[in-house]
Amino acid sequence: MSDARLYRLLYRSEAAIPGSGQTVEAAVDGIVRASGEANAAAGITGSLVFTAGTFIQTLEGPLEAVEATFERICRDLRHRQLQLLAMTTADRRVFAEWAMVRSHPGMDLGRICPAADAVCEPQLQQTRAAEAIRIMRIALLSRAGQPKARATGS
Amino acid sequence: MFLPAKGIEMQTVLTCLQELHDQRLLALAAAICLIGVYASFTIAQHAARSEGKDRRNWVIVSIVAAGCTSWATHMIALLAFRPGMPSAFDPVLMVVSLLVVIIAIALGMLKAIGQRGRANRFRAGLVIGLGIVALHYLGQASYLVRGHITFDPVFVLVSIPISLVLYGMAVVVAAERNRLVRHFGAPMLLLMGIAVLHIGGMASLGLEFDPRVGLPAHAIAPEVAAQLVGAISFSLIVLAVTGLRFSIAAAARIRRDRQRLNELANIALEGLAICDDGVIVSANDSLAKLSGFRREALVGRPISALLPTLSGNELAYLDEADATLAGADGTALPVRVLRKDVMLGRKRQTVFAFRDQREQLRTEARIRDLAFFDTLTGLPNRSHFADMLVRRAETFRSDRRPFVLLLVNLDRFKWVNETFGHRVGDELLRRTAQRLRACIREGGFAGRLGGDEFALLLAGEAASAETAAADVVELLARPFLIDGHAVPLTASIGIAVGPDDGVDEEELMRAADLARSRAKEEGGNAYRFFEAEMNERARRRQILEVELRQALGLGQLEVYYQPQVDPRTGDFQGAEALVRWNHPEHGMIGPDRFIPLAEEIGLIGAIGEWVLQTACTEATSWPSELSVAVNLSPSQLRDRDLAETVLAILELTGLDAHRLELELTESAIIQDDETTYGNMRTLQAAGVRVSMDDFGTGYSSLSYLRRFPFDKLKIDRSFVQNIPDDADSVAIVQAVVTLGRKLGMTVTIEGVETAEQQHFAAVEGCTQIQGYRISRPVPAGAIRTMFGAIASERLRA
Numbered sequence: 025m026s027d028a029r030l031y032r033l034l035y036r037s038e039a040a041i042p043g044s045g046q047t048v049e050a051a052v053d054g055i056v057r058a059s060g061e062a063n064a065a066a067g068i069t070g071s072l073v074f075t076a077g078t079f080i081q082t083l084e085g086p087l088e089a090v091e092a093t094f095e096r097i098c099r100d101l102r103h104r105q106l107q108l109l110a111m112t113t114a115d116r117r118v119f120a121e122w123a124m125v126r127s128h129p130g131m132d133l134g135r136i137c138p139a140a141d142a143v144c145e146p147q148l149q150q151t152r153a154a155e156a157i158r159i160m161r162i163a164l165l166s167r168a169g170q171p172k173a174r175a176t177g178s
Numbered sequence: 179m180f181l182p183a184k185g186i187e188m189q190t191v192l193t194c195l196q197e198l199h200d201q202r203l204l205a206l207a208a209a210i211c212l213i214g215v216y217a218s219f220t221i222a223q224h225a226a227r228s229e230g231k232d233r234r235n236w237v238i239v240s241i242v243a244a245g246c247t248s249w250a251t252h253m254i255a256l257l258a259f260r261p262g263m264p265s266a267f268d269p270v271l272m273v274v275s276l277l278v279v280i281i282a283i284a285l286g287m288l289k290a291i292g293q294r295g296r297a298n299r300f301r302a303g304l305v306i307g308l309g310i311v312a313l314h315y316l317g318q319a320s321y322l323v324r325g326h327i328t329f330d331p332v333f334v335l336v337s338i339p340i341s342l343v344l345y346g347m348a349v350v351v352a353a354e355r356n357r358l359v360r361h362f363g364a365p366m367l368l369l370m371g372i373a374v375l376h377i378g379g380m381a382s383l384g385l386e387f388d389p390r391v392g393l394p395a396h397a398i399a400p401e402v403a404a405q406l407v408g409a410i411s412f413s414l415i416v417l418a419v420t421g422l423r424f425s426i427a428a429a430a431r432i433r434r435d436r437q438r439l440n441e442l443a444n445i446a447l448e449g450l451a452i453c454d455d456g457v458i459v460s461a462n463d464s465l466a467k468l469s470g471f472r473r474e475a476l477v478g479r480p481i482s483a484l485l486p487t488l489s490g491n492e493l494a495y496l497d498e499a500d501a502t503l504a505g506a507d508g509t510a511l512p513v514r515v516l517r518k519d520v521m522l523g524r525k526r527q528t529v530f531a532f533r534d535q536r537e538q539l540r541t542e543a544r545i546r547d548l549a550f551f552d553t554l555t556g557l558p559n560r561s562h563f564a565d566m567l568v569r570r571a572e573t574f575r576s577d578r579r580p581f582v583l584l585l586v587n588l589d590r591f592k593w594v595n596e597t598f599g600h601r602v603g604d605e606l607l608r609r610t611a612q613r614l615r616a617c618i619r620e621g622g623f624a625g626r627l628g629g630d631e632f633a634l635l636l637a638g639e640a641a642s643a644e645t646a647a648a649d650v651v652e653l654l655a656r657p658f659l660i661d662g663h664a665v666p667l668t669a670s671i672g673i674a675v676g677p678d679d680g681v682d683e684e685e686l687m688r689a690a691d692l693a694r695s696r697a698k699e700e701g702g703n704a705y706r707f708f709e710a711e712m713n714e715r716a717r718r719r720q721i722l723e724v725e726l727r728q729a730l731g732l733g734q735l736e737v738y739y740q741p742q743v744d745p746r747t748g749d750f751q752g753a754e755a756l757v758r759w760n761h762p763e764h765g766m767i768g769p770d771r772f773i774p775l776a777e778e779i780g781l782i783g784a785i786g787e788w789v790l791q792t793a794c795t796e797a798t799s800w801p802s803e804l805s806v807a808v809n810l811s812p813s814q815l816r817d818r819d820l821a822e823t824v825l826a827i828l829e830l831t832g833l834d835a836h837r838l839e840l841e842l843t844e845s846a847i848i849q850d851d852e853t854t855y856g857n858m859r860t861l862q863a864a865g866v867r868v869s870m871d872d873f874g875t876g877y878s879s880l881s882y883l884r885r886f887p888f889d890k891l892k893i894d895r896s897f898v899q900n901i902p903d904d905a906d907s908v909a910i911v912q913a914v915v916t917l918g919r920k921l922g923m924t925v926t927i928e929g930v931e932t933a934e935q936q937h938f939a940a941v942e943g944c945t946q947i948q949g950y951r952i953s954r955p956v957p958a959g960a961i962r963t964m965f966g967a968i969a970s971e972r973l974r975a
Contacts, residue, residue: 031662033659087661087662090659091659091660094659095609095612095658095659098613098653098656098657098658099612099613099616099653100616101616101617101649101653104652106656108656108657108659108664111659111664
C-alpha cells in the first residue's frame, strides 16, 4: 500500500539523558545531527525544540517514513512521557529546507515555520515547553487546515 | 660364380650384398618391411581399442600381417639375389615357412599379452624370433638353383643368437612406458633383427653351378614367386592404409570424446577436478567459479591446497566428506567432497567432486530457526524460551546469580485485531517485539510465547526487574502508528523473581502468570510482582472451579425471576430469568461472579441450556400472555447448534415460541460473527424475540441496530439511576425511547427504583420497565404466586 500523501506529526517527550546541562546539550546536538542524516535519506523534514528538558518535535514526510521514524523514537528510552499530540495529512511541507533543524527557544520561530510568522512572533519571549507546543501546534494546524477550507469553502 | 671363403670379413659381406643383389629389390624389401611393421602395429592397436569378436579378428589380422611382413621381406630379399645361375622356388616350403612364422608370432604374442615382466616379454620375443629364424632358413631352403648350395656355419651361428636377442628386446621395448622408445624402438629392433638374420644367412650361403643338377618339376620360377610375393606385399600396403585410417579415426574420436567430456564437465553444477597423484590435471568451469581460480590456474595445483581441512590420508581414502574449499580470495567455502577412482583412457585417475553446501547450510539454519524462533517477530518461540529458562534455572544452582521472569500480555489485543484487522495486528506484534528488545539490557532476552503473550528473561534482582517492567509498560503504552492509524495499546506484566518465587521453569511461569493476571484484572497498563497471596487466590479460584463443575449436578443452581410490567398500567408482561448459585458455604452467588468463570472453563453451554429449559418449563405455568426472557452468553451465541437447541427445548417444554425472549449484550455480538447472526435470524424466524441487553454500554451500539432487527432494546440501568434529576440522562433515555419507537422496537428501562422513574417511563412512552420498584428477582414459587394472583384476580373480575 503506497500512500503518496504527505503526513505531519507532532509529539512531545521529556529527555532522559544523564549528565549536566552542557553534556545534555551536546547529546541533544548529537541526536539532532544523527536524526537529520537519517531523516534526509528517508524523505523526512521537521524541527526539534529542546527546552527545559522537553523535546517538541515535528516530523513531516510520506506516511511510511513518518511512521518508521516515530516508531524508532518510541523505542528510544532517552524519551520519557512521550505524547503524540497531532497527526494530520498535509498539503505541502512546512519545514522543506531542513532535514531536521534544532530550534532553540530563543531563536526566531518565524524562520522555522515561515508561514506562521504572525502567530509565532509575539509569543517568542516565553520559552516554556507548553507554550512552544502550543505555538507549533498552531503553526501546524493552520497549515493543515488551509486546504480543507479551500476544498469545502466555496 | 660365388664362393664364400672361410673367415670372410665384413667387407666381403657388404660386397656380396652390393654386387650380387638387385639394389632396387633390396630397397623394396626394406620398404615392405617398414610398411608391414607399421600395418601390424596399427592393426594391433586397433584390436586393443576394439571389443569382443572384432577384437579377436583384428588380433588375428595383425598376427597374419606380422607374419606376412617377415615372409615378404625375406622373399623379396631372396628375389633380389642374383646368383648368376638359373634359380627357382619350392612352393611347398615357401608356404610352410609362411605358416611357421605366423604360428610363431601368434604364440609369441599370446605369451606377451598381459605380461608386465620384462623377462617374460623377452621370452615371448625369443619365440617370435625362433619363428623368424625358421622362416628364414625354410625360405632359404625353398630357394633352388642349378647347382649346389652350401652354408657357412660361422655366419649362421653368429647371426642367429644376435637376431634372437634383438627380437626379444623388440618385444620388451614394445611395452615400455616411454612413448618414443615404444613407437620407434620396437620396430627398429625388429628391423635390425631381420637384417642381421638375413645378412648372416645370405653371407653364409655358398653356391656352385652344376648343369647336371636340374630344377624339380614342382619348382616355380622366380617371376611366378615374385607375383605371389607382390600380391602379399600389396595386401600389406592395403592393410597399412587401413591401419592408418583406423589410427586417424581413433585419434579424432579421442579428441572428440575428450572435448565432450570437457563440455559435460563444464555444464556439471558440481565442481570437478581430475587428479593424477594428488595433482590436478583438469578442472571444470564450476570448480573455477566456486574456487575463484581460473581453470588454467587450477591445473598443476595439489588438491590438498584446495582442501586444507582434510589430511593427506583422508584425501586418499575418503568417499564423501564435509570440508572447506580454500578460495582464491582466501575465503573458506563449505563444500561436500566426493572422491572416486576412475579409469580415464588407460590411466587410473582420481576425480574429486565439490558440492557447494552454502545453500544447504542456509536451509538447515532456516529449519533450525523455524523450530526455535517465531517467524513473525523473530523472537525465540515458546519451547525455545522455556528451554533457556530451564537452563538459567539450572545454572543458578552453581552461579547463584539472581534472575527475573517477566510475562508480558497485551491488553485488548483481540479488540485491535477485530477493529483494525489482522494485518495491523501482526505489525503490532512485530513492533511490540522490537520495543521489548529495546527494554532489555545486558544479559537478557525476549521470547514470544504465542498470540499476544511475550516473555523476558533478565539478569538481576527485583529492582532491575522493576525498572525493566516500567520501561516495558511505558514503551508499549506509546501509540503505534500503523497505516495511518494511531493504535492505542497497553500491556499487563507479571514478574517472578528467581529463585524466590520458584526454582524451576514451571513454578516461575506459574508465578509470573498469576502476577500478570492480577495486573490485568486491575485494569492493565501495569506490572505486578508475584505475591504468595496470589497463590492462595488462585487456589480458591481452583476450588470454586471444581465446585462449579459439580453445582449443576448437585442442584445448587437456581433460577430467579424479575417481573417486567407496563409502566402506565402496572400490568405484568413477563419476567427475566436470572441464574443464582446457592453455594453451601458462601450462600447465594450472583451470575456476574460465576458466569465469566463458567465461560472460561467451558461450562456455560451446559449451564445455559439448563437455565433455558428451567425457565421455559416455569413459564408454561404462567398465564399465557406472559413471556420469559433468558440471557445468552457470547460463547452460546457462537455455538452452531444454538438455534436447534433452543427450538428443541421449546418443543420439549411446550412453550409457545412467542413467549420466549432471548437477551444478548453488545459485547456478545461484537465479534460480528456470521454464526451469531445466523443463530439470531433462525430463532427470530421461528417466532422467538431477540432483545439487546445493557444498551448504551458497548462500543458502537447504533451500528448493531442496523445490522440486526432486534425486537427490544433494554436501556442500561446506569442511565436510569439519575433520572429524573440529571438532564443528560433524561435526554439520553428520551432519545433512545424515540429511537426504539421509530425502529419499531419495544423499549425496556431497567433498574427502575422509584415512582418518579416509573412515571417518567410512562410519560416518555416507554412500554416496559423492570426494577426494584416492581420487585427484586424472586424464586420460581414467588413469581408463580405473583402471576397467579393476577390470574386469579382476573378470573374473579
